[in-house]
Amino acid sequence: MRIQKMTAALIALGLAATGATACGGDSSAASGTLKIGLLASLSGTYQAIGTDIRDGFQLYLNMHGGQLGGHPVELVVADEGDGAPTAVPAATDLVKKHKVVALTGVVGGGSAAAIQPVLGQAKIPFIGSNARPVLKDVTYNWVTSYLSQETGAAIAQYVKDNVKGEVYAIGPDYQGGWDQLQGFTDAFAKAGGKLANDDGKTLFTPFPATKNFTPYFAKIKASGATAVYTFYAGAAAIDFVKQYSQSEVKGLPLYAAGFLTEGGVLNAQGPAARDVYSVLNYSPDLDNAQNREFVAAWKADHDGPPTTYAMASFDAAAVLDKAIGAAGESPTAESINNAIAGLGQIESPRGAWQFSKKTHSPVQKWYLRQVRPDGRALSNTVVGDLATVGE
Amino acid sequence: MGELDPYLIPALDGVAYGLLLFVVAAGLVLSFGVAGILNLAHGTLYAIGAYVAAWLADGGWAAVPLALVAGVVAAAAAGTALAGLLTPVRRGDHLTQALLTFGLALAGGSLLVSAFGPDDLPVRVPAALDRPIDLAGHSYAAYRLVFIVVAAVIAVGLYLAVTRTRAGMLVRAAVDDPQMVACLGVNPTRVRVGVLAVSGALAGLAGVLGAPIIGPGPTTAATVLLLSLVVVVLGGLNSVGGTLLAALAVGEIQTLGVALLPTAAPFLLYAAMALILAARAQGLLRRWSTA
Numbered sequence: 001m002r003i004q005k006m007t008a009a010l011i012a013l014g015l016a017a018t019g020a021t022a023c024g025g026d027s028s029a030a031s032g033t034l035k036i037g038l039l040a041s042l043s044g045t046y047q048a049i050g051t052d053i054r055d056g057f058q059l060y061l062n063m064h065g066g067q068l069g070g071h072p073v074e075l076v077v078a079d080e081g082d083g084a085p086t087a088v089p090a091a092t093d094l095v096k097k098h099k100v101v102a103l104t105g106v107v108g109g110g111s112a113a114a115i116q117p118v119l120g121q122a123k124i125p126f127i128g129s130n131a132r133p134v135l136k137d138v139t140y141n142w143v144t145s146y147l148s149q150e151t152g153a154a155i156a157q158y159v160k161d162n163v164k165g166e167v168y169a170i171g172p173d174y175q176g177g178w179d180q181l182q183g184f185t186d187a188f189a190k191a192g193g194k195l196a197n198d199d200g201k202t203l204f205t206p207f208p209a210t211k212n213f214t215p216y217f218a219k220i221k222a223s224g225a226t227a228v229y230t231f232y233a234g235a236a237a238i239d240f241v242k243q244y245s246q247s248e249v250k251g252l253p254l255y256a257a258g259f260l261t262e263g264g265v266l267n268a269q270g271p272a273a274r275d276v277y278s279v280l281n282y283s284p285d286l287d288n289a290q291n292r293e294f295v296a297a298w299k300a301d302h303d304g305p306p307t308t309y310a311m312a313s314f315d316a317a318a319v320l321d322k323a324i325g326a327a328g329e330s331p332t333a334e335s336i337n338n339a340i341a342g343l344g345q346i347e348s349p350r351g352a353w354q355f356s357k358k359t360h361s362p363v364q365k366w367y368l369r370q371v372r373p374d375g376r377a378l379s380n381t382v383v384g385d386l387a388t389v390g391e
Numbered sequence: 392m393g394e395l396d397p398y399l400i401p402a403l404d405g406v407a408y409g410l411l412l413f414v415v416a417a418g419l420v421l422s423f424g425v426a427g428i429l430n431l432a433h434g435t436l437y438a439i440g441a442y443v444a445a446w447l448a449d450g451g452w453a454a455v456p457l458a459l460v461a462g463v464v465a466a467a468a469a470g471t472a473l474a475g476l477l478t479p480v481r482r483g484d485h486l487t488q489a490l491l492t493f494g495l496a497l498a499g500g501s502l503l504v505s506a507f508g509p510d511d512l513p514v515r516v517p518a519a520l521d522r523p524i525d526l527a528g529h530s531y532a533a534y535r536l537v538f539i540v541v542a543a544v545i546a547v548g549l550y551l552a553v554t555r556t557r558a559g560m561l562v563r564a565a566v567d568d569p570q571m572v573a574c575l576g577v578n579p580t581r582v583r584v585g586v587l588a589v590s591g592a593l594a595g596l597a598g599v600l601g602a603p604i605i606g607p608g609p610t611t612a613a614t615v616l617l618l619s620l621v622v623v624v625l626g627g628l629n630s631v632g633g634t635l636l637a638a639l640a641v642g643e644i645q646t647l648g649v650a651l652l653p654t655a656a657p658f659l660l661y662a663a664m665a666l667i668l669a670a671r672a673q674g675l676l677r678r679w680s681t682a
Contacts (some may be wrong), residue, residue: 047509206657215650246532264510301468
């Protein structure tokens with residue numbers, strides 16, 4: 001009987017989705033002030049990314065006297081939590097109660113897809129700074145980060161040119177993982193590369209359940225691959241990199257989407273991450289004036305260097321800054337959205353980029369980075385330019 | 392041999408994983424089997440140990456005993472506090488216990504995150520162990536190899552403590568007939584507090600030693616709790632041997648099983664659990680005493 005109770009407890013635990021709280025400030029704006037909503041994961045699995053997104057946007061505001069396009073701005077921050085169940089009420093609150101003229105942020109692809117009806121009804125521009133789901137209509141949707149397939153596509157040619165032999169592709173089994181890996185494998189096949197995987201298909205591992213990658217490393221070893229391409233983020237990235245460095249395949253070069261070694265995870269990986277190659281649209285050591293200013297300001301009140309997440313949110317603020325400035329005397333959601341469509345090149349810490357007319361995502365250059373010692377810490381050092389992707 | 396060769400390392404790793412789960416699950420078995428407490432905060436006790444390891448370990452040998460003592464003491468203290476909070480709850484009222492301990496697990500998890508941050512923390516092991524070593528033409532993490540030895544010693548120690556010592560006798564008696572133990576003049580409250588403290592100490596010990604394997608982070612507590620509940624369900628509540636067998640089985644299913652059948656990885660563990668329960672509702676073995 002006790003066993004039945006234990007089983008019941010087990011099942012109950014599986015069903016009990018941990019709730020997260022939504023917090024929204026409740027203050028009325030001064031006249032002439034524009035309200036901008038920022039939705040990001042300030043609790044739950046993606047808390048670290050959500051915090052970077054909030055801080056990146058806030059940093060831009062601080063560096064520009066709290067104004068965007070000559071108008072004072074009130075930033076209303078809300079918690080996206082772990083996904084749609086918390087993101088939708090929080091977004092509804094921002095749109096209906098706070099009546100924001102634009103929305104930014106959003107960490108998860110699921111959240112971004114789920115808030116579409118709310119945004120579509122209100123017709124306010126959404127300047128996403130991280131995930132971008134597949135959308136039918138992008139009129140009001142903009143994203144300052146990237147499309148998931150672009151990361152792998154940008155490095156495929158380089159891997160083909162530099163790896164002699166077959167490459168093993170492995171990634172997490174969810175939408176983001178499928179998109180990331182598909183971007184690589186499609187472009188890699190087009191470049192004439194061959195996968196070492198059993199049936200020529202990427203090996204997907206259960207997500208987020210996989211904590212131990214040893215069995216998969218045995219598979220890679222048995223396949224005879226000469227290099228590995230992967231995408232993991234967060235806790236899975238830490239486990240993967242640490243275990244890889246002591247595994248049977250430790251001698252194989254590891255190529256990855258930049259998230260594998262981005263931000264806080266790199267500290268947790270430590271020396272295990274040394275020499276890992278990754279592709280990303282940003283690195284804190286990029287040599288341009290915008291980046292030097294951005295990194296210095298960021299480091300003034302953060303321990304580590306800024307991440308691509310913070311940079312994309314910083315850029316979302318820059319986009320709004322330019323667009324609001326071009327949206328006339330009293331900007332509305334509609335006029336701001338039209339102004340975004342008319343923006344040209346945007347000078348950014350990542351280098352100049354612009355929105356694609358077709359996908360409303362950046363046409364931007366990607367960089368090859370390698371984890372190397374930088375003083376006492378490890379950092380992602382840019383070792384070369386890869387493709388410019390976007391159409 | 393050539394056919395089996397690729398599966399050697401996963402099989403060995405399954406032993407490391409299984410022994411880690413055994414140390415954690417043994418604590419859970421103690422608190423449920425002896426004190427009758429369904430402790431859903433058990434994973435949090437492991438997380439306390441793991442966070443202490445991450446906090447104190449600096450890559451030197453001196454930090455190892457320090458982290459062990461601090462982690463075990465902290466988790467045992469948390470276990471004792473738990474026993475205190477559970478005092479008003481009637482023995483056998485498992486729903487209230489589950490709700491209370493699950494709530495404490497959520498609160499404890501939030502406290503740990505606010506104290507140590509939302510990121511998964513790195514755990515530094517002494518440099519001599521932080522490297523791969525050669526094993527029959529394969530390479531395997533030195534730390535995990537040493538861990539297997541240490542955890543095996545703990546398992547043997549636990550078995551001897553349960554079967555050969557007075558405290559172990561009391562524990563077995565409390566499982567068999569708690570009323571009779573009370574009649575013999577043993578204070579049930581003392582047994583309860585003692586058991587939860589020991590159960591916490593085991594979770595803390597597993598947390599410190601296991602931190603380089605299942606590291607401290609916001610999801611650690613839930614992961615560990617889930618796996619150790621599976622071990623308890625499979626192993627039953629009545630024997631150390633059963634728990635050990637179940638823990639090793641879960642470890643192998645998650646490593647060797649995944650290496651053999653990667654496409655079935657998402658449901659392999661639960662499929663195996665359903666199969667075993669269908670065949671043997673009592674779990675793998677029967678009694679503490681016949682362990």
